[in-house]
Amino acid sequence: MRGRVEKARYPVFTRRALMLGGMKAALFAGLGARMYYLQVIEGDQYKMLADENRINLALLAPPRGRILDRRGVPVATNRQNFRVLIVPEQTKSVEETLDRLNQIVPVSDQTRARVLRDVSRKRRFVPISVVDNLTWEEFARINVRSPDLPGIQLDVGQTRDYPLGVYLGHTVGYVGPVSEKDLKQGDGDPLLELPGFRTGRRGLERSFEGTLRGAAGNQRVEVNAFGRVIRELSRTEGRPGSDIQLTIDARLQRIATQALRPESGAAVVMDVHNGDVLAMASTPGFDPNAFNVGIGNSEWQRLLRNSRKPLTDKTIAGRYPPGSTFKMAVALAAMDANVAGAAHRVFCNGKHVLGNHTFHCWKRWGHGWMDLNDALTQSCDIYFYDIARRVGVEKIAVMAERLGLGQTLLPELPGESAGLVPNPAWKEGAIGEAWQGGETLIMGIGQGYLLATPLQLATMAARLANGERAVSPRLVFRDEQDVEAPPLGLSKDALRHVRQGMNDVVNGKRGTARAHRITREGWEMAGKTGTSQVRRISRAERESGVLKNEDIEWRSRDHALFVAFAPVDKPRYALSVVVEHGGSGSAAAAPVARAIMEATLELDPAANRRQRVAVSPEREG
Amino acid sequence: MGYRDDGPDLRFGRKLLSLNWGLVLLITITASVGFAMLYSAAGGDVQPWAIRQIIRFGGGAFLMLVIALIDIRFWMRWAYLIYAVALVLLLAVEFVGTTGMGATRWVSLGFFNLQPSEVMKIALVLALARYFHGLSLEDTGRITYLLPPLALIGMPTLLVLKQPDLGTALLLAAGGSIVLFLAGVRLWKFALALGAALAAMPIAWSQLHEYQKGRIMTFLNPESDPLGAGYHIMQSKIALGSGGISGKGFLEGTQSHLNFLPEMRTDFIFTMLAEEFGMVGGLALMGLYILILIYAYAIGFRSRHQFGRLVAVGIATTFFLYIFINIGMVTGILPVVGVPLPLISYGGTAMLTLLIGFGLILSVSIHRDVEIPRSRG
Numbered sequence: 001m002r003g004r005v006e007k008a009r010y011p012v013f014t015r016r017a018l019m020l021g022g023m024k025a026a027l028f029a030g031l032g033a034r035m036y037y038l039q040v041i042e043g044d045q046y047k048m049l050a051d052e053n054r055i056n057l058a059l060l061a062p063p064r065g066r067i068l069d070r071r072g073v074p075v076a077t078n079r080q081n082f083r084v085l086i087v088p089e090q091t092k093s094v095e096e097t098l099d100r101l102n103q104i105v106p107v108s109d110q111t112r113a114r115v116l117r118d119v120s121r122k123r124r125f126v127p128i129s130v131v132d133n134l135t136w137e138e139f140a141r142i143n144v145r146s147p148d149l150p151g152i153q154l155d156v157g158q159t160r161d162y163p164l165g166v167y168l169g170h171t172v173g174y175v176g177p178v179s180e181k182d183l184k185q186g187d188g189d190p191l192l193e194l195p196g197f198r199t200g201r202r203g204l205e206r207s208f209e210g211t212l213r214g215a216a217g218n219q220r221v222e223v224n225a226f227g228r229v230i231r232e233l234s235r236t237e238g239r240p241g242s243d244i245q246l247t248i249d250a251r252l253q254r255i256a257t258q259a260l261r262p263e264s265g266a267a268v269v270m271d272v273h274n275g276d277v278l279a280m281a282s283t284p285g286f287d288p289n290a291f292n293v294g295i296g297n298s299e300w301q302r303l304l305r306n307s308r309k310p311l312t313d314k315t316i317a318g319r320y321p322p323g324s325t326f327k328m329a330v331a332l333a334a335m336d337a338n339v340a341g342a343a344h345r346v347f348c349n350g351k352h353v354l355g356n357h358t359f360h361c362w363k364r365w366g367h368g369w370m371d372l373n374d375a376l377t378q379s380c381d382i383y384f385y386d387i388a389r390r391v392g393v394e395k396i397a398v399m400a401e402r403l404g405l406g407q408t409l410l411p412e413l414p415g416e417s418a419g420l421v422p423n424p425a426w427k428e429g430a431i432g433e434a435w436q437g438g439e440t441l442i443m444g445i446g447q448g449y450l451l452a453t454p455l456q457l458a459t460m461a462a463r464l465a466n467g468e469r470a471v472s473p474r475l476v477f478r479d480e481q482d483v484e485a486p487p488l489g490l491s492k493d494a495l496r497h498v499r500q501g502m503n504d505v506v507n508g509k510r511g512t513a514r515a516h517r518i519t520r521e522g523w524e525m526a527g528k529t530g531t532s533q534v535r536r537i538s539r540a541e542r543e544s545g546v547l548k549n550e551d552i553e554w555r556s557r558d559h560a561l562f563v564a565f566a567p568v569d570k571p572r573y574a575l576s577v578v579v580e581h582g583g584s585g586s587a588a589a590a591p592v593a594r595a596i597m598e599a600t601l602e603l604d605p606a607a608n609r610r611q612r613v614a615v616s617p618e619r620e621g
Numbered sequence: 622m623g624y625r626d627d628g629p630d631l632r633f634g635r636k637l638l639s640l641n642w643g644l645v646l647l648i649t650i651t652a653s654v655g656f657a658m659l660y661s662a663a664g665g666d667v668q669p670w671a672i673r674q675i676i677r678f679g680g681g682a683f684l685m686l687v688i689a690l691i692d693i694r695f696w697m698r699w700a701y702l703i704y705a706v707a708l709v710l711l712l713a714v715e716f717v718g719t720t721g722m723g724a725t726r727w728v729s730l731g732f733f734n735l736q737p738s739e740v741m742k743i744a745l746v747l748a749l750a751r752y753f754h755g756l757s758l759e760d761t762g763r764i765t766y767l768l769p770p771l772a773l774i775g776m777p778t779l780l781v782l783k784q785p786d787l788g789t790a791l792l793l794a795a796g797g798s799i800v801l802f803l804a805g806v807r808l809w810k811f812a813l814a815l816g817a818a819l820a821a822m823p824i825a826w827s828q829l830h831e832y833q834k835g836r837i838m839t840f841l842n843p844e845s846d847p848l849g850a851g852y853h854i855m856q857s858k859i860a861l862g863s864g865g866i867s868g869k870g871f872l873e874g875t876q877s878h879l880n881f882l883p884e885m886r887t888d889f890i891f892t893m894l895a896e897e898f899g900m901v902g903g904l905a906l907m908g909l910y911i912l913i914l915i916y917a918y919a920i921g922f923r924s925r926h927q928f929g930r931l932v933a934v935g936i937a938t939t940f941f942l943y944i945f946i947n948i949g950m951v952t953g954i955l956p957v958v959g960v961p962l963p964l965i966s967y968g969g970t971a972m973l974t975l976l977i978g979f980g981l982i983l984s985v986s987i988h989r990d991v992e993i994p995r996s997r998g
Contacts, residue, residue, distance in 0.1 A: 005995060008758040009927055012805040017934050020799065021918060024941050028911060031945065032904060034952045038862040039900040046862025053859060054875050222875075 065241030091151030173203020326446030376501030388444025527564030688980030868899030
């Protein structure tokens, strides 16, 4: 029985076992072929993928160059940014960890929503930023409690700091995240793609981006699958950004800003010899540090909508009719053209009639007989109508440009306006109308189309004070040799008369700014007031008496201006002050100017020369 | 009941001498390759994995030898009971099982977490071998005689599928079917069953869990989701492929050591071996496996009883299926189903199952000449 069954079964088993064995051999051969394919044919490709897996090329952001004031005091620098990150995979629950964190430092609902959104978008091991810019104390507190805060990671980064804050916000500007546009038209710098990298968005931070940024270094690191760095394979140090040094004196900048407050306006202080801008204040301002932390939309809208334009740098972008501060230019144009000398006399009865138009002096019943000195000192309008008509618009315009108006002067600052020096050709082109004789008269008292920035007015004052050279403002020290400014080319005599007039405006018996003269010996200031009209005065109003500034709304009030230089006998500093809608130049701008000029002289480094700090490695030989 | 000890008298000493030491040696060498890989996985340390694996292997090997020395007729006699116990344990998983990784596969025996599906792999082969041992070829051809073995295969397969453990269920079904094949069941019947299985696929698909569907889908197109479910396969291929012909050297596998390779000590240990020792190392390990299979086949062919033949080749085939599915999985030609690499992967239950299986093969070898009657009495 057994034998028969076995005889039948054994061959079947053997046959089938061998079949099975053959199949297994074939499958093993398949596995072998697969290994050959992966490890030999595609081996190189996988080796490359393995290295890509393993090696991370990390960019090292170079420290951004600092911005220093003329004495080496930093006005833009880098500080440590204490921040908190969260790693979702290390938490029990992200929400719970955030709740606990909230007990130590406030975590706003907005932040919370953003974090939770990021958590859902990114891989679980990617750290997500929760809060930035913590104080050392907060940071330490979180550190102590970190065992209770699963998933919380503390990190020290670098962030920009502006020690002067609102005092120099316009000039220095701020940095911000790289925009899509920058990336598209980018300079190919890989740093731009670095998450969290910031570039200059405004002011010097923007225009000196190339100098301040430096070059990226890189680091090849071996990472594990979780992105954790295991070891560094190689490292190339980048080039740190270079510092830049400004001509600004941080102390004076602060004083100038404070002197303008609470009004909205601008003040520029310049060295009349080399054009150094010691201060350029614009009020109201903004604090660039706020942009670092990340300015909220409502805050941004508030800044944008504010009618006093805190975001505008009024020193370079504010355009004002210079008013009577322009009278020196008209007088110089007349003398330069030999049309009317210092002795030229005009009778002021309060009116000047041209065709069927009547032009008024600010003094309703007139000044009587005036020569140049009287006219400057008392700011008689009739006198300047007369000489403006005699010399003509073209020559006034040329003189205005020689004195620095109608052109940009600080190309390194973004957003500078060229102002406007009109002439018939300009009007023809821009408005399409012919120049009218009356417009020349109005230009003679610095009104009409004529517009100047406070920087231009300060430059004009500096050139008048310097007398020899057409100095231009300088904001940033550069390595190249100081290039001497081109000659101004005005007659000494004419300049002497104009300067004497400015001296008498402040120090003369009948000067419009006498109340605000500097009495300290050797510090005397010369200047010129300006009150520029913003609105048109109607005939009816003229008859019933011109409204006082206090009686009309702020935005219709006159701008108050003042340009000055000091000391009178040996000019060193020039300045301009504009108080927007401040009323009269003598009442609103002159006291500000005096305060700033006194401070400037106080800080005058006749004793303390400018101490340059090395902004680049010392050059030998 | 019972068997008569009418075969050659095999005393303990003679049994020990007639033990197939060649096979034991091959198994030990293969397991040692595993120890080396676990040593490497720990970054060049016997702690924490290699040492435990060595201890497990020591215990398992002892058990293997004990099983080998026990008379094969004892195993045949208890085959159905062992199967029944395994089935009860599988049922117990349903009610008192421990859940891990989304699937309930273990029952706790207090001191040991047992995975009954592993026990079943051996028990099923034993039960089927006993059934067909008692069946003549003519009876094997009859449909009615096919119903009990189908039930023997079907019940545990369905239970394991329900855990859910797709990989083990397929292994059980395949392993059981192979015994049917070896016993001489007609090929057209397999074709029929295969056809029925294919027809049932849409229904089965709807019964699958999301993660199982996902695994099959990512198997079909792993690059579609490199950070998600396809990650394992991609990383495994990268590690393996970057090993090249001769590998990166022992302890030098970058992908494995930097954690790019998931589950490198368990299911993906072959990848690590192929990364460090290259194609040469991978093929050498396959050579060891083939040698073990040849030994098992030889034992099967030399057995004078159908039970021993079916047990030896049946268990060898289960062993083969482990190897093929695991290597196929890590090289990206099969879906990731969670089958360990036999004798190498870290883990106690699989090691124990395999060593018990080899114990039975060795027992067949020692008792190849015993007479076992076809039916009781």
